[in-house]
Amino acid sequence: MKTNQVSNAADHVNAERLQALFLELAKLNAPSGKESLVADYLKKVLPELGFTLEFDEAHKNFNGEVGNLIAWREGTDPQVPPLFFSTHMDTVLPTEGLKPVIKDGVIYSDGTTILGADDRAALAAYLEAIRAIIESGVPHGPIELILTVNEQPGLVGATYLDYSKTKSKTGYIFDSSGDVGQIILKGPYSSRIWMEVQGNAAHIALNAEEGNSAILLAAEGLSNMRLGGIDEETLANIGIIKGGELTSIIPGSVTIAGEVRSFSKEKLDAQLKHMEEVMEQAAGKNGGKVEVRVEKKYLGFDIAKDDILVKTANEAADTIKVKPYLTETLGGADTNVLNEHGLTCLTLGLGFQNIHSFRECISVENLINTGRLTAALIEQWYENHKNA
Numbered sequence: 001m002k003t004n005q006v007s008n009a010a011d012h013v014n015a016e017r018l019q020a021l022f023l024e025l026a027k028l029n030a031p032s033g034k035e036s037l038v039a040d041y042l043k044k045v046l047p048e049l050g051f052t053l054e055f056d057e058a059h060k061n062f063n064g065e066v067g068n069l070i071a072w073r074e075g076t077d078p079q080v081p082p083l084f085f086s087t088h089m090d091t092v093l094p095t096e097g098l099k100p101v102i103k104d105g106v107i108y109s110d111g112t113t114i115l116g117a118d119d120r121a122a123l124a125a126y127l128e129a130i131r132a133i134i135e136s137g138v139p140h141g142p143i144e145l146i147l148t149v150n151e152q153p154g155l156v157g158a159t160y161l162d163y164s165k166t167k168s169k170t171g172y173i174f175d176s177s178g179d180v181g182q183i184i185l186k187g188p189y190s191s192r193i194w195m196e197v198q199g200n201a202a203h204i205a206l207n208a209e210e211g212n213s214a215i216l217l218a219a220e221g222l223s224n225m226r227l228g229g230i231d232e233e234t235l236a237n238i239g240i241i242k243g244g245e246l247t248s249i250i251p252g253s254v255t256i257a258g259e260v261r262s263f264s265k266e267k268l269d270a271q272l273k274h275m276e277e278v279m280e281q282a283a284g285k286n287g288g289k290v291e292v293r294v295e296k297k298y299l300g301f302d303i304a305k306d307d308i309l310v311k312t313a314n315e316a317a318d319t320i321k322v323k324p325y326l327t328e329t330l331g332g333a334d335t336n337v338l339n340e341h342g343l344t345c346l347t348l349g350l351g352f353q354n355i356h357s358f359r360e361c362i363s364v365e366n367l368i369n370t371g372r373l374t375a376a377l378i379e380q381w382y383e384n385h386k387n388a
Contacts, residue, residue: 009140009375010320012132015368022107022124022367026116029096032152033064035089038123042089042147046071049130051145056162064150068157070165071145073130080141080385083378084171086334086345087122088151092356108361117352117362121370122174123147125350129374136375140382144168146343148334155298158337169343170309172377174350175333180369182349183313185305186328187336188261189268190297195279197221199288201245201252211250212287214243218254221282221290225275227258234262235330236271261330263300298332301339303346312384313348316376322369348373 028037039055046053053071058064069089075082091114099110109115126145133140144167148157176184197218202211218241227236236258243254258275262268276292283290303310305326317324335347351366 009129009133009136009138009379010372012136013128013368013371013375014132015364017131018124018128018368018371019364021128022121023100025120025124026095026100027098029094030090031094032090032092032150033059033062035149036065038089039066039069042069042071045127046145049073049127049134054165056165058157058160058162059149061160062150062156066149068149068161069145069147071147072167073143075141075143076139077141077382077386080382081170082142082144082168083381084144084146084166084168084343084345085126085374086146086148086171086173086338087119087126087175088148088157088334089123090149090152091116091118091120092152102364105365106361106363107367109358111358114356114358115360115362117360118355119175121350121352121362121367125174125367125370125374128371129378132371132375133378138379138382139386140378141385142167143378144171146171146338151334155332155334155337158334161341163341163343166343171343171345172309172313172348173333173335173338173345174348174370174374175335176329176331176347176349177352177355178327178349179351180349180366180373181317181322181324183310183324183326184329184335184347184349185303185310185326186263187301187332187347188263188330189265189300190259190261190332190336191268191272192257192259192295192297193272193275194293194295195256195276196291197254197256197279197283197288198290199250199252202250204248204250208250214251214254214288217283217286217288218256218279220286221279222256224282225278226271230271231267233264234260234267234271236260236275259297261332263328263330265300298336299340301336303344307344308384309344309346312377312380313346315384316373316380319376319380320369320372322373
């Protein structure tokens, strides 16, 4: 452990170069499913940094432009276990025409587009950190980049990732709003629930007596449903209500859809069952019925505090004089899916704020520290394994 000194590799992170690179990447318009501009950029840049790369065919599952990118760089010491860094290439909305504004050390858009810091900031930081590693000449193990597509709609690219192409087993994903130094050990289980409530359609003037409003059936069910913060580990939400044809027609069906997240699989299942039973009871006692479908989004993860990934992250943060702190989140990330498929990883904060909105921003300090911490992680990972 090299506490209280600046990492040689981190010291080679060029702040001006990283900021310029982030703005260049953020301007590449690549919303979910349309990541070809970013992929084309990486096909040129990564080989220049010593990576071999290949794409999988995940996009064929959702009619996207390009698949996930897996890139590999040999280390100076092949005996050290490889370390991967992952992020996604897509943004939640277009960044076409992005006009960045820097004010008081914070990078914004001009308010007419998102900024795309989620998660182009991580991608830029990874590339700059690799340059710093090369320029510093520090020894290191193999480095892998796992760059996914179509993450924003629900971790879709990671779900269809061809895991036979990956070589690493452990890594990091910078994809959280916490400041650099945040180490997320625990992520939630998450499932969607779809409830198709059936009543009986009728015209309000011609045969109203035959009508049985599906909306009213659903409303009674929702009024009896526990939603919001269920307990300290569980959240439940109804996000979609869709139904009806005309204002003159008593609606015969309505779709209700929601989502449950919990650190506990048992609590997740219990909440989903509660939502189903409440809606079935409301529909049944009023002459209607409901069809329920549960769709798993992703599984939870829980990394032990004494895991080598946590130890390395704490030491690397100390090295660059950033205070590390351990936490957990009910937010989802590719971390959930990669852990589900046997790649042990945790989420790190990089400090973007107000994501998925035109108010999105990131401080220059967090951007630069993301690059510095990435470089320090690579160097510290080597230090922790070189004599193993």
